[in-house]
Amino acid sequence: MRQLGFVLGLGLLAGCQTQVPAGMPQQPQMQAAPQAIEAPSLTQNALPPASGEVLGQGSVRVALLLPLSAEGTSAQIGREFRNAAALAMEDVGQDTLQLVIKDTGRDAARVQAAASEAVLEGSSLVLGPIFAADVSAAAGVTRPAGKTMIAFSSDRNVAGSRVYLNSFLPGGVVTRTVSYASQNGVRSVLGFFANGPAGDLAEQAARTAIQANGGVMAASVRYDANEASIQQAAAAAVPVLMQADAILIPDGGPTPAAILGALRSNGADLANKRLLGTGQWTTANLSDPALQGAWFADSDQQRLTAFKARYQGKFGTAPTANAALAYDTVVMAGSVVKRFGAGGFANSVIEADSGYAGYAGVFRFEPDGTTQRGYAVYEVAPGGATRVVSPAPRSFSGS
Missing domain, CATH: 3.40.50.2300 (Response regulator)
Structure with a gap:
């Protein structure tokens, strides 16, 4: 206590x-x-x-x-x-x-x-x-x-x-993103997680947050940071994509665009699928039209x-x-x-x-010994701008 x-x-x-x-x-x-x-x-x-x-x-x-x-x-x-x-x-x-x-x-x-x-x-x-x-x-x-x-x-x-x-522990932003999405209509999530310890933590945090909010993980797909592995992961994800309301991609940089491109090349229909990310998306090309409307958690920038x-x-x-x-x-x-x-x-x-x-x-x-942090949730707007859809807390609930 x-x-x-x-x-x-x-x-x-x-x-x-x-x-x-x-x-x-x-x-x-x-x-x-x-x-x-x-x-x-x-x-x-x-x-x-x-x-x-x-x-x-x-x-x-x-x-x-x-x-x-x-x-x-x-x-x-x-x-x-x-x-x-x-x-x-x-x-x-x-x-x-x-x-x-x-x-x-x-x-x-x-x-x-x-x-x-x-x-x-x-x-x-x-x-x-x-x-x-x-x-x-x-x-x-x-x-x-x-x-x-x-x-x-x-x-x-x-x-x-x-x-x-x-x-900044990797699980914290994942929990905030998924919790916000679950509280705003997302019931089923398809997650892409990089192989390795960081991916393990992100997947665990996502599963816990989804279940805590009454949702389900439609599937969890793992990949290595290369084109062949991402293509293979996308192909495996397509059959279960129709069961998901949202696609979670915690990694930033070129990874979100690469995964979405691989899904499309494998015949996936991404219409009406909410994209979810983390603060690592600030290193991605947010002007990519494919990321428009995505939600991701980050500290109050x-x-x-x-x-x-x-x-x-x-x-x-x-x-x-x-x-x-x-x-x-x-x-x-x-x-x-x-x-x-x-x-x-x-x-x-x-x-x-x-x-x-x-x-x-x-x-x-x-x-x-770990740290709990307060994060904001952002939405990617046209042209790569972001807007706050859920402000970072100024204090902890019940404090």
């Missing part, structure tokens, strides 16, 4: 377009579990020196683990999260927190070393890492030490005891405008939507400290039923 909680406003409200990476990182091959590190017994005014970039002079220390020196896009993502955290510290107040940013690269040993430093330096909370394998590595240190971690991976498999994920403008004004480049997660989490941590002090990062506070409100919209942490 959830504890009664409160809403923490995270600065100016803004939001984001959901970006879920294609595929999901595999679990790392972990070495033997490290020995538990005992956190030092410290008063708030007796923090030891910290290793890493230090932002703020607060008496409560929070560590942020990022792959700043990794190769390729990992470092770019790390820098975005670092910058978003720095922006958050401007709103938190320099005297509220001492945020210590630690470079982990993408090496499990370095991740564990950074987590060990965070524990020994008296961090009350650990934020990050970003990637699933790194989260598992860090949790091998923070969990035995009794430290709570809020990471940013979209792989729910790494969530658990004392490990929360503030991320208007909210992201303020965040992007602030970030670009300070750092000179536009951030991705995921950077808003770092901002929201740092400000959440500062809000908890302002209200409860260094001891505020208890499960009952983090799992507050009323959740938190931030640039990425309202969110709350589940007891299993």
